[in-house]
Amino acid sequence: RAYSSEDLALFSRRMLCSQPLWAGMDIYYIYLNRWKKRFFAEHPEYFMLRDGERVAENYPNHMPCFSNPAVIRQTAADIIKQINQSPGKKCIKIFSDAPINLCQCPQCQAMPERQLADPELITSEAVYGFQKRIADIIHQSHPDVYFLTQTKGKSYYAPPQLCKLGERFTVNILASPHLCNVSSLSFAVDVARQWQAAGQRSMFFGYPRYTDKPTKNMPVMTPQFNAEYLRLFAGLSSGTISSEMNFNPYSFSALNQFVQARLLFEVNSDVAALIQEFCAFAYPGAEKEMAGFYQAMEQLYIRRRDISENPYYDVYSADKLAAPWAWLNEAQAKVKDDSQFFAQLYQDFQQFYEGSQKEEENSRKLAAWNEQRLQASTGTLKLPLASSALDWKSSAQLWPGALKLDFSAPQQSEDFQAASLYLLCDSAHLYLGIVAQESNMAALQASCQENFKGNFWNDDNFEIMLVPDKAGSYEQIVINANAAYRVLTQPKTRDNREFQMETHAQKLAHSWLLSMKIPLSQFETAPSAQPWHFNAFRNRAAGAKQNSGIRMLGPNFHILDDYVKIIVPPQNH
Ligand SMILES: [Zn+2]
Known part of the structure; x- marks a missing residue:
């Protein structure tokens, strides 16, 4: 009503x-x-x-x-x-x-x-x-x-x-609205601390079950992570602007609401005990099965690495929903007849599961494509040594022995413009080369002529992410087809203009090339002691817009955990 x-x-x-x-x-x-x-x-x-x-x-x-x-x-x-x-x-x-x-x-x-x-x-x-x-x-x-x-x-x-x-x-x-790992929230926590120190009231703006498309009407059941989330901001902030109160199917959010309400009184409550309590109240007779269901659902969601347009393709693909669906069916055999909570949840979830099953074929194809395209960037990659005779300004295709990684996108598209990244190092430098195919060179956007000047994001560009220490800061280099660049340090710890790099670019009939020579002495840790996290993304502006990367899982460029790992092998000099 x-x-x-x-x-x-x-x-x-x-x-x-x-x-x-x-x-x-x-x-x-x-x-x-x-x-x-x-x-x-x-x-x-x-x-x-x-x-x-x-x-x-x-x-x-x-x-x-x-x-x-x-x-x-x-x-x-x-x-x-x-x-x-x-x-x-x-x-x-x-x-x-x-x-x-x-x-x-x-x-x-x-x-x-x-x-x-x-x-x-x-x-x-x-x-x-x-x-x-x-x-x-x-x-x-x-x-x-x-x-x-x-x-x-x-x-x-x-x-x-x-x-x-x-x-x-x-x-x-x-705060990161969808991702369920604490590291994706570290910048937000740091910022919340700064505002607290400035004496300003703040709220946090983000929640696993955000109100936008990727989670709307989805069975996002994340009681354990919600507790972690609330604990992270407890004492720093005066509240949250998103919560479970947002017109999702009630059966999907009832447990989260119950747990959240209790955590607001005692943020260190035992969440497993709260889940038991809720299941005993809502699903009498099937407490164990329903706890299993909720655990399976939370595991699915917290493994989400990035936001896909269609959650049936990743976090809630039919094969992944099979386990929680089995728990629900075991629960159905045991739950006492008068549980309205259970009947509603079963009905809502069944409908959701059937929606996922209809997408099964597409989901399988996508998973196979992603496995294939990410294979080369999986694990820790050893950087080959550059010879002393390396002509780093030459086309990187000609660099002897360079490690080559191809750009790809999570969704296959027509008119995809291929690009490859080439990596080499010596004891003092990291060399990055890029070869970018472009069928429409006449439309290539390259308005920025000087480093640090103009809007590089309107140009055809590559973003290079160098992450010497995942817990610390990282450098984001945006470079265009004039070899002009801008560097952002995230979070901001020093003047980006101090970043040292030599660059070179060439525009050819059907491609454009970039070469970068980056001194390693400017970083606190060289990639020899422990691996760096690393990534490169292409933002195409000529013709149809297109984003790709050497390891791109979804539209978010800043999920450092999922980056390529590179290491420089020990050298003898
Ligand atoms: Zn003005």
């Missing part, structure tokens, strides 16, 4: 998922698309200046000019109008939807936040400072409203030093 809003609110409160005023977004104010229609013709100066032109594009070039007082006044006026129309609205979020570039106008570049040394901190300072200036105006007439902001990857995440957001602001810390 349909529930009234009072019923839903009561249910929400009983499930411990009610939100304080400062946490529930009532107004989401964004610029993307909306401001362009309203103002671009008449007020181009409201928009960001990039490379000499005012632009209102998709992100990261979708922001207004932060230094223009008229932008701040207009934004505040728009929000005040909305609050006055609906006085019950108390919590406002201003953009924070994507990574951004900053305006290059002289007034913006002269702002105090832009004078800081660290290029990544500058974005944080600019974003939060801009939001604070808008909030200050709104607070003059509406002192009781709250503001939400968030961190966005490495684009903006650090507490500002030049302003204090204050108690009317809450910061959502973006």
Whole structure:
């Protein structure tokens, strides 16, 4: 039946998922698309200046000019109008939807936040400072409203030093939403600590069962990981903005809800005991079988390595669901007749399982393709030694003895453009060579001419990920067909412009080539003591967009655990 809003609110409160005023977004104010229609013709100066032109594009070039007082006044006026129309609205979020570039106008570049040394901190300072200036105006007439902001990857995440957001602001810390391993959350935890040290209230923004496509209506049953997750942020943060309260089939989320509710009181509760307690209540007579079912389901989900478009192809393929389905059928034989919980779960899961069985053939084909294409990058790969006569600027296809790894993509596509990476080393250098086939060289995007200048992600590019120490920082090199590059250090620990590398590029009729010579002395650990994690990805912009990698499991480029491992064998000199 349909529930009234009072019923839903009561249910929400009983499930411990009610939100304080400062946490529930009532107004989401964004610029993307909306401001362009309203103002671009008449007020181009409201928009960001990039490379000499005012632009209102998709992100990261979708922001207004932060230094223009008229932008701040207009934004505040728009929000005040909305609050006055609906006085019950108390919590406002201003953009924070994507990574951004900053305006290059002289007034913006002269702002105090832009004078800081660290290029990544500058974005944080600019974003939060801009939001604070808008909030200050709104607070003059509406002192009781709250503001939400968030961190966005490495684009903006650090507490500002030049302003204090204050108690009317809450910061959502973006955490890896789908992956169930603690290492994928380490950056978010570090960021949460920084905001705590800055005295700012935060919530975490992410959850194994996130509300978007990869988990919507899925039987994501992860009680053990949810406990780990909550323990990780306990004491650092004032709550979570995602939880089980999100209209998934109730039978799929009942256990998670039960466990979560108990963990909110005692985060160190024994989760196995809670599962037993829930099963005894919901599935009397089949406690053991249902505990087995839940364990099998959690194991499936936490092994998920990356997000596939269709979960029936990976985490919930029919062959993997067979074991939990067997547990459910054993439980059916034992559960007492009056368990409504069981009947509903059985029905929902059966439907889900049948959906997966329909995809079985496609899933099998994909699994075979992935096994074949990932074979060469599995295990620890020894780097061959470069001869002293190596002409590193020559086409890497000609490098004697080089280790060759081909680029591939998780989903096969028509018009796939092949590329190969070549690796060599000597005691002082790592040599990387790339040969990229390109059937449409006329459309090759290569606008960036200088290192560190311009938007390399709009160009055809390769991203090289060097991870000397998986627990520590890593270097992300983005390089285009002009051999121009940009380096990002993640997390930010030093000035990226200090990164040393020689590069060389060639554009041919149907391919383009890159060569890189990277001194090893700039890294704390050489790949001889223990393996480095390593990866390379291609982002094709010419013709149909296409992403591939030497070891690419899914669309996320930053799952370091799944990278190639490379090691330099001992050398005699
Ligand atoms: Zn500006």
